Amino acid sequence: MKNTLRQVFHSPKFVIGFVIFAALLLTTIIYPIVVTADPLEMVGNGNFFKPGTYVSVKDAVEGTRYTLNIDVKSGSLDNKISAEDKEAMKEWLLKFGGLTEADIDTDDVEGLIGLWEANYSADAQQKGLTASKKKYYVRLNNSIDGILLDNDVIIARENPETGELEQSATVGSREFVNTKDVANRRTFILGTDNFGRDVLTELVQATKTSLRVGIIAGVIATLIGLFLGLISGYVGGVVDDIIMFITNMFTVIPSFVLLILISYSVGQNARGVNLVGIIIGLTSWTWTTRSVRSQVISLRNRDHVNLSKLSGHSMMRIVLTDILPYLASYVVMAFILQISSGILSEAQLSMLGLGPSTSTAATLGLMMNWATAYAAPLNGSWWAYFPVVVTIALIAFSLNLMNTGLDQVFNPQLRD
Amino acid sequence: MKYLKGFKKYYGQKIMWYLITLIFAIVLNFVLPRLMPGDPVASIAAGSVSGMTDATAIQKVLNDYAEKFGVNEPMIVQFGIWAKNAIRGDFGVSFGQYPRTVADIIRSSVGWTLALQLPAILVGWILGNLLGAVAAYIRGAFDKVILPVFLFVSNFPAFGMAIILLTVFGINLKWFPTSGGYGFDLIPNMSWEFIRSVISHYQLPFWSIVLITIGGQAIGMRSMAIYELNADYVKYSRFLGIKDRKIVGYVFRNAMLPQITGLAMSLGTMMGGALVAEIIFSYPGIGSTLMTAVRGQDYPLISACTLIITVMVLLANLFVELIYGVIDPRVKAAQQD
Numbered sequence: 001m002k003n004t005l006r007q008v009f010h011s012p013k014f015v016i017g018f019v020i021f022a023a024l025l026l027t028t029i030i031y032p033i034v035v036t037a038d039p040l041e042m043v044g045n046g047n048f049f050k051p052g053t054y055v056s057v058k059d060a061v062e063g064t065r066y067t068l069n070i071d072v073k074s075g076s077l078d079n080k081i082s083a084e085d086k087e088a089m090k091e092w093l094l095k096f097g098g099l100t101e102a103d104i105d106t107d108d109v110e111g112l113i114g115l116w117e118a119n120y121s122a123d124a125q126q127k128g129l130t131a132s133k134k135k136y137y138v139r140l141n142n143s144i145d146g147i148l149l150d151n152d153v154i155i156a157r158e159n160p161e162t163g164e165l166e167q168s169a170t171v172g173s174r175e176f177v178n179t180k181d182v183a184n185r186r187t188f189i190l191g192t193d194n195f196g197r198d199v200l201t202e203l204v205q206a207t208k209t210s211l212r213v214g215i216i217a218g219v220i221a222t223l224i225g226l227f228l229g230l231i232s233g234y235v236g237g238v239v240d241d242i243i244m245f246i247t248n249m250f251t252v253i254p255s256f257v258l259l260i261l262i263s264y265s266v267g268q269n270a271r272g273v274n275l276v277g278i279i280i281g282l283t284s285w286t287w288t289t290r291s292v293r294s295q296v297i298s299l300r301n302r303d304h305v306n307l308s309k310l311s312g313h314s315m316m317r318i319v320l321t322d323i324l325p326y327l328a329s330y331v332v333m334a335f336i337l338q339i340s341s342g343i344l345s346e347a348q349l350s351m352l353g354l355g356p357s358t359s360t361a362a363t364l365g366l367m368m369n370w371a372t373a374y375a376a377p378l379n380g381s382w383w384a385y386f387p388v389v390v391t392i393a394l395i396a397f398s399l400n401l402m403n404t405g406l407d408q409v410f411n412p413q414l415r416d
Numbered sequence: 417m418k419y420l421k422g423f424k425k426y427y428g429q430k431i432m433w434y435l436i437t438l439i440f441a442i443v444l445n446f447v448l449p450r451l452m453p454g455d456p457v458a459s460i461a462a463g464s465v466s467g468m469t470d471a472t473a474i475q476k477v478l479n480d481y482a483e484k485f486g487v488n489e490p491m492i493v494q495f496g497i498w499a500k501n502a503i504r505g506d507f508g509v510s511f512g513q514y515p516r517t518v519a520d521i522i523r524s525s526v527g528w529t530l531a532l533q534l535p536a537i538l539v540g541w542i543l544g545n546l547l548g549a550v551a552a553y554i555r556g557a558f559d560k561v562i563l564p565v566f567l568f569v570s571n572f573p574a575f576g577m578a579i580i581l582l583t584v585f586g587i588n589l590k591w592f593p594t595s596g597g598y599g600f601d602l603i604p605n606m607s608w609e610f611i612r613s614v615i616s617h618y619q620l621p622f623w624s625i626v627l628i629t630i631g632g633q634a635i636g637m638r639s640m641a642i643y644e645l646n647a648d649y650v651k652y653s654r655f656l657g658i659k660d661r662k663i664v665g666y667v668f669r670n671a672m673l674p675q676i677t678g679l680a681m682s683l684g685t686m687m688g689g690a691l692v693a694e695i696i697f698s699y700p701g702i703g704s705t706l707m708t709a710v711r712g713q714d715y716p717l718i719s720a721c722t723l724i725i726t727v728m729v730l731l732a733n734l735f736v737e738l739i740y741g742v743i744d745p746r747v748k749a750a751q752q753d
Contacts, residue, residue, distance in 0.1 A: 251681060257445075258444070260710075
């Protein structure tokens with residue numbers, strides 16, 4: 001046992017897979033201790049807030065302000081004028097400003113704005129432009145003027161008695177706030193999702209729930225597979241025929257279909273996280289049954305098994321002490337693959353809308369389902385789905401690596 | 417002659433076995449949803465009796481529905497009626513897309529799914545096997561760099577790969593359209609414009625299925641080929657001085673066989689994944705139909721979708737097994753005894 005373990009941990013593939021998996025598992029355990037907020041709390045009032053740190057505007061205005069001698073104009077120009085706006089400006093300047101391609105450099109915002117200010121005129125003859133396009137240029141020009149205008153922003157308060165506005169402060173363009181001074185701030189490393197929930201916190205909880213689904217499915221599938229495989233292989237005869245007939249049937253009937261049918265049948269209300277795990281386990285035992293059976297068949301006529309039989313040991317004892325230990329490596333490998341396919345199955349079911357119905361926990365599949373239902377890809381909210389996809393891939397990758405590593409340890413022919 | 421007779425027996429047995437499996441699958445398809453807790457008809461009928469206050473009238477509507485759906489008959493009679501209708505292609509009327517019939521909805525989506533998945537899985541399988549074989553033969557850098565990449569890629573779920581391709585090529589680069597099977601402003605016809613639209617809509621779903629299929633197949637093929645390359649017959653052939661090319665041919669033929677069985681066994685899983693990938697692109701196939709059906713609690717449509725998926729997987733499996741009988745010399749030999 002000790003020796004096998006040492007051998008296993010010498011396989012680089014297994015070790016890499018193990019480290020990734022352990023890191024994911026540890027994160028799901030440690031993160032909730034550090035961040036105690038409810039993962040499904042709807043923090044954001046609105047959907048898909050970008051990743052970043054959000055500071056309270058009121059706190060920022062009322063806090064200590066520092067004047068920094070930094071050129072803020074080009075920064076805000078860069079931020080507010082998009083690449084499309086720049087292209088549109090270039091197009092206008094080429095067509096109606098009488099400039100040539102060589103004069104204009106869209107990468108140099110200040111230069112471009114300078115040219116724009118010098119040449120643009122809303123009254124110019126603009127042949128071939130639609131009215132809406134003309135209006136667009138007017139709007140663009142106004143917003144550029146607004147940015148260029150170096151006026152102070154006035155902060156005013158409403159007097160509760162008279163109802164009049166009273167100026168309380170002015171904010172110049174070079175005044176800054178240290179984010180450390182702002183008492184109310186919140187960092188969303190991965191933004192928020194469609195319900196305004198912190199994606200990172202939700203993701204960690206979802207990973208944990210999905211792993212639970214995978215492990216429940218894996219345990220059930222492995223137990224059923226092991227049990228049927230052992231009986232079928234060891235007893236043989238009619239029992240073997242019957243079990244193999246059923247197993248072959250369930251191998252060809254797509255488990256995906258069974259999953260859909262059973263999940264739909266149990267009904268929306270009953271479908272909790274554990275039940276989904278159980279259903280997945282109940283539909284994915286065929287591979288294990290087949291491989292265990294073929295292993296048992298090759299084992300059952302070995303000398304040590306025959307010796308055991310001659311000694312009058314019970315079938316139970318023979319199976320447990322003379323056959324099972326030889327299968328251990330296969331069973332562990334099958335179990336690892338079952339976990340990974342269980343997590344995938346949950347995700348697919350949830351995408352179809354047949355995932356666990358829970359108001360207390362998210363799963364990776366449910367997160368994907370929400371993100372696609374609210375068209376996250378189409379509005380550019382990559383943070384709502386990309387981390388989920390990568391997490392699923394990482395779990396599957398680490399488990400498969402562990403499996404390949406084990407395979408190489410136990411099947412010397414596959415070693416490099 | 418004896419040889420042919422053996423084949424007939426082999427094929428006869430296979431087809432019989434698949435028929436029995438199909439019947440079993442149909443029974444499951446019928447029975448499982450009916451095990452649902454609560455009365456499905458009552459919940460459907462609840463829609464039409466909402467607002468009614470007269471208890472006898474409500475009971476009358478419920479009875480009417482029960483009779484229409486035949487739920488007051490014993491299960492076995494219900495099955496008989498259901499099976500008779502199903503054979504004629506009559507799966508009833510969709511609840512969600514009333515008054516379209518289920519058969520009509522299925523007919524309009526099954527073609528899309530077949531045209532997408534069959535070529536995608538085949539191309540992925542062929543490319544994957546070639547890549548795996550080359551990796552096994554060349555080893556070295558190719559094996560060390562490209563294979564781990566594919567190993568990682570193959571672990572992406574199909575819908576994950578779909579959503580990534582969609583983001584990169586559909587939304588950021590704007591090379592391909594992001595959803596649907598053809599332009600939303602077109603009506604299906606045989607014009608060039610329509611065909612061009614279909615082809616450009618086809619690209620992203622197709623490649624997302626191909627990419628994830630490649631990885632898994634390449635890894636399987638690589639280990640099979642390495643296993644074969646170390647076999648005694650290879651050493652013996654080398655010893656005899658047979659050309660390398662010829663040996664490689666033998667090796668790949670032998671390594672291919674388990675890959676074909678592997679294809680047959682994992683077809684169901686692959687199709688399941690690809691069906692979910694359809695949803696990402698709102699591709700008008702069975703996958704998207706299934707999702708709409710689930711959302712709308714459209715039970716006749718769900719049942720018909722699962723049945724058609726089962727039939728497709730069973731047919732594909734049967735096809736692979738029949739081909740296997742032709743290429744595997746061991747099957748041939750067994751039939752000659």
